[in-house]
Amino acid sequence: MRLMPFLASAVITAGLVFTLNIQLKSGSSKTPRLGYFLSPQHGFWKNAEKINTDFNASLVANELKGDVDVYMDDRLVPHIYAEHDEDAYFVQGYLHAKFRLWQMDFQTRVASGRLSEIAGADKLSIDRFFRRLGMVYGAEKTEASINTTNPVMKATVDAYTAGVNAYIKQLSPEDLPFEFKLMNYAPEEWTPKKTYLFLMFMSYDLTGRSAAADLQLTNTRDYLGYDLFDKLYTNQQDSLDPIIPKGTAYSVPAITPLKPVGSDLAYLHKQDPNLAIKTSVSPEAPNKNNGSNNWAVSGTKTKSGRPILCSDPHLGLNLPSLWYEVQITTPTHSTYGASFPGSPAVIIGFNDSLAWGVTNAGRDVLDYYELKFKDSTQKEYWFNGTWQATSNRQEIIKVKDSADVVENIAMTNWGPAMFDAHYQNPQSKGRNLAVKWTAHDASTGVEAFYKLNRAKNIDDYLEAIALWKCPGQNFVVATKSGDIAIKQQGNFIARWDHQGDFIMPGFDTSYDWQGIIPMSENPFIKNPERGFVSSANQKPTDATYPYYLGTASSFPLYRGISVNKQLNAMTQITAQDMQAMQTSNYNVFAEMARPALMKFIKVDKLSTDAKRMVSSMTNWNLYNNEHETGITAFKVIWDSVEDAVWGDELAGSSIPLTKPESYILLEQMKRDSNFSVADDIRTKNKIETLQEQVMVGVENATKKLVALEKENKLEWSLYKATRVLHLTKIPALSRMNLPIGGGVNIINATSENHGPSWRMIVHLTDEIEAYGLYPGGQNGNPGSPYYDSFVDYWAAGKYYRLLFMAKEKLKANEHTKWHIQFKTA
Amino acid sequence: MKTSVSNSMKFLVTVLLSALAAYAVGIYGNLPWWSFVFTNILIAVAIPQKPIYAFLSGVLGIGLLWFSLAFIIDNQNQHILSTKVANVLPLHGSFVSLIILTTVVGALLGGLAALTGSYIRKA
Numbered sequence: 006m007r008l009m010p011f012l013a014s015a016v017i018t019a020g021l022v023f024t025l026n027i028q029l030k031s032g033s034s035k036t037p038r039l040g041y042f043l044s045p046q047h048g049f050w051k052n053a054e055k056i057n058t059d060f061n062a063s064l065v066a067n068e069l070k071g072d073v074d075v076y077m078d079d080r081l082v083p084h085i086y087a088e089h090d091e092d093a094y095f096v097q098g099y100l101h102a103k104f105r106l107w108q109m110d111f112q113t114r115v116a117s118g119r120l121s122e123i124a125g126a127d128k129l130s131i132d133r134f135f136r137r138l139g140m141v142y143g144a145e146k147t148e149a150s151i152n153t154t155n156p157v158m159k160a161t162v163d164a165y166t167a168g169v170n171a172y173i174k175q176l177s178p179e180d181l182p183f184e185f186k187l188m189n190y191a192p193e194e195w196t197p198k199k200t201y202l203f204l205m206f207m208s209y210d211l212t213g214r215s216a217a218a219d220l221q222l223t224n225t226r227d228y229l230g231y232d233l234f235d236k237l238y239t240n241q242q243d244s245l246d247p248i249i250p251k252g253t254a255y256s257v258p259a260i261t262p263l264k265p266v267g268s269d270l271a272y273l274h275k276q277d278p279n280l281a282i283k284t285s286v287s288p289e290a291p292n293k294n295n296g297s298n299n300w301a302v303s304g305t306k307t308k309s310g311r312p313i314l315c316s317d318p319h320l321g322l323n324l325p326s327l328w329y330e331v332q333i334t335t336p337t338h339s340t341y342g343a344s345f346p347g348s349p350a351v352i353i354g355f356n357d358s359l360a361w362g363v364t365n366a367g368r369d370v371l372d373y374y375e376l377k378f379k380d381s382t383q384k385e386y387w388f389n390g391t392w393q394a395t396s397n398r399q400e401i402i403k404v405k406d407s408a409d410v411v412e413n414i415a416m417t418n419w420g421p422a423m424f425d426a427h428y429q430n431p432q433s434k435g436r437n438l439a440v441k442w443t444a445h446d447a448s449t450g451v452e453a454f455y456k457l458n459r460a461k462n463i464d465d466y467l468e469a470i471a472l473w474k475c476p477g478q479n480f481v482v483a484t485k486s487g488d489i490a491i492k493q494q495g496n497f498i499a500r501w502d503h504q505g506d507f508i509m510p511g512f513d514t515s516y517d518w519q520g521i522i523p524m525s526e527n528p529f530i531k532n533p534e535r536g537f538v539s540s541a542n543q544k545p546t547d548a549t550y551p552y553y554l555g556t557a558s559s560f561p562l563y564r565g566i567s568v569n570k571q572l573n574a575m576t577q578i579t580a581q582d583m584q585a586m587q588t589s590n591y592n593v594f595a596e597m598a599r600p601a602l603m604k605f606i607k608v609d610k611l612s613t614d615a616k617r618m619v620s621s622m623t624n625w626n627l628y629n630n631e632h633e634t635g636i637t638a639f640k641v642i643w644d645s646v647e648d649a650v651w652g653d654e655l656a657g658s659s660i661p662l663t664k665p666e667s668y669i670l671l672e673q674m675k676r677d678s679n680f681s682v683a684d685d686i687r688t689k690n691k692i693e694t695l696q697e698q699v700m701v702g703v704e705n706a707t708k709k710l711v712a713l714e715k716e717n718k719l720e721w722s723l724y725k726a727t728r729v730l731h732l733t734k735i736p737a738l739s740r741m742n743l744p745i746g747g748g749v750n751i752i753n754a755t756s757e758n759h760g761p762s763w764r765m766i767v768h769l770t771d772e773i774e775a776y777g778l779y780p781g782g783q784n785g786n787p788g789s790p791y792y793d794s795f796v797d798y799w800a801a802g803k804y805y806r807l808l809f810m811a812k813e814k815l816k817a818n819e820h821t822k823w824h825i826q827f828k829t830a
Numbered sequence: 831m832k833t834s835v836s837n838s839m840k841f842l843v844t845v846l847l848s849a850l851a852a853y854a855v856g857i858y859g860n861l862p863w864w865s866f867v868f869t870n871i872l873i874a875v876a877i878p879q880k881p882i883y884a885f886l887s888g889v890l891g892i893g894l895l896w897f898s899l900a901f902i903i904d905n906q907n908q909h910i911l912s913t914k915v916a917n918v919l920p921l922h923g924s925f926v927s928l929i930i931l932t933t934v935v936g937a938l939l940g941g942l943a944a945l946t947g948s949y950i951r952k953a
Binding site for chain 2 (some may be wrong): 007010011014015017018021022025026036039040041043044045046047048050051052053054055177178179180183187234735736737740765787788789790792
């Protein structure tokens, strides 16, 4: 009788199939379905791309109006030649999907609070945060507005969407991108809303820091009391070199915002120290170093007599990269540059008439208003002396292997009630806070870039960027005809001093925004005498600009000083000079801070090790180069001194407070050596001087430095450990420990996981001479040799010559390798 | 003597058939990855062998198939992806270990399926 062995082997076989077919728990995450994942005909092996893959193809698409030719160069950059604009965007969508589908899916999932759906309840806090911040709400408003008012943009985004979906539809299950297999889910149809969600995420990344900063500043102010707060977080920046040169005259402002009566007490809380802390910080905050450099030099300063434009946006360094290079040529325009997988058109680039680049404006466009609800149903809130009705916005979060979570968000005239009894940090019984953010308004950002792609001169450029509302950017431009200009553009709030730095009372209209600054009054300069325009996220203007710009901590000081100093000194500039400057590691902050620090260090009183570390710092050449050790000594010493000076003031708080920016201590050291905040308030009967605190800092730093020395990590690049992280943060899919210098406050702003995410240099000669690259590769597949093919070149500070030419010429170019034909049915 | 030749022929044919059938159902990405469990069961029912030989032919059939496919793909890819995956899975970045793991998973399941099939015939 063989029944028993039959049953036994059937059960074991079925059990094994079952086990290999489910995701097993592994620590805090889950394994892929191992059998599926390892199956050579289904799983990850199918994503292991042949080294010499042939990308030639011929495809038919019903959606096209005409045929489209795509030539791929040897870096896998597509050059799209279409007879119709919409066809070009269809093909751009198709190619984005072909090479970056998983990333497009993942990034829009993050933006729309849908991570839990694929990753489970662990991601709920991130999802709830984005839902309550109004990310979906804002994207819906943009979609509704474009659908009803802008047929050209609707057609553009629809064509792009159709292109993405044409790729998804022909995709067979075994060819799904690697990460879908790893995380065990499948792509869904692309929609225009996903494009708007992606752009919403960029608004968050570049202006969302206020969502955390406004709460932190409020807590810090409440903890310290206004007077001490004002001293520690001063908005004065002595060494500021603004975007618009100092001394430029501004016209009389169209709006004069009025500070509400009684706000010193009711809002700033002057004479009201040590209030109980009520609000906690949010779980998410975009990187505070999100910034960028851009500049353009006029023909008067270049060897060729033609302008050169440079742009390097500093963002999180990720694989697959945020950027995807593309050339788009149609009868209406021919444009090259970096595009966003997820959005049509080129975002930073050039066409045959001009080049443009962007840096973040850093202005505060997100505020919190405190609400008083009538009762726990949150159906009414107190506003202008009466109970006003809220409306309820329901957001349903699907959770993998668990029940749906429903967010009921009370909508007010300010915006969504982000924090309420249902959404608080556990450490606090918090306030009810509504969030008001310019990103909630319908966006016309797609059209701004659409027009910029086609702009021929400064007027076209101004007309295009007039459509740009959020996130506010510094748009630099240089034209073949010889003009250079820069404008800070976006919807900026006409604020009274300190309006929106802290949580504001939301009980009536007196704290409301009193207007958006007219575009004509946004900082702008064209063809200045000094022969260059530039920005590096510093304050756009000096103090004579008639509007309040926001807290100075939003505006890094030192890169701007470095950029302007170098550009002032240069003449006969070539594109190669600009490459050297864009990758320059000179540390202008250390140039100022080192002598200021040395004034307070009594070397003969230091321990032997400390003497050695201080001398390493003083012998350093001020360049944050890869192999320097002096910069590591400087950085650790400076940080420890800051901790010694500020630590006591901030130590007693149970929640994280904002540390004052580095310029505050540096400028204080330069101004006044009897800085009262230096006293350690924890020691009674003794007043510490700044000198004593500096000496404490140096000795503390020495302990850390000696430990680093033992680990062999004093060299700057080893200490800094720059990495380009895969979006899942899995190290095996990332590039770790890159050999690169730079850092915060440096033009080459490469810090741990952040820095120049696209470097571009455009020389506006008759035939455009352009260079560029980003730390990634054109193919998002970790199994492709093109996945990270630019990373080493990028780390070494090298550039690729960008191929920008007409079809016949490109077809014959030695770098052109493949042809993808799209035929209309 | 004659039986032993025909038995080893049978064994060889079963191994090849098992690999071929598994490859064929594997082409259809919409079918589950474990479809070869059924083809192996069917083959074991159709070509009766002693359970131990049925098991071994299943092991060899799927093992060889998965090994060859993984090996060829990996060489054409110059180990780019296998090295990464061998770090995602706890295999210390060894593409050799990953190919072995792939082979073992396929072989084991292929063998068990064939074994089950062989018992159906006898049950």
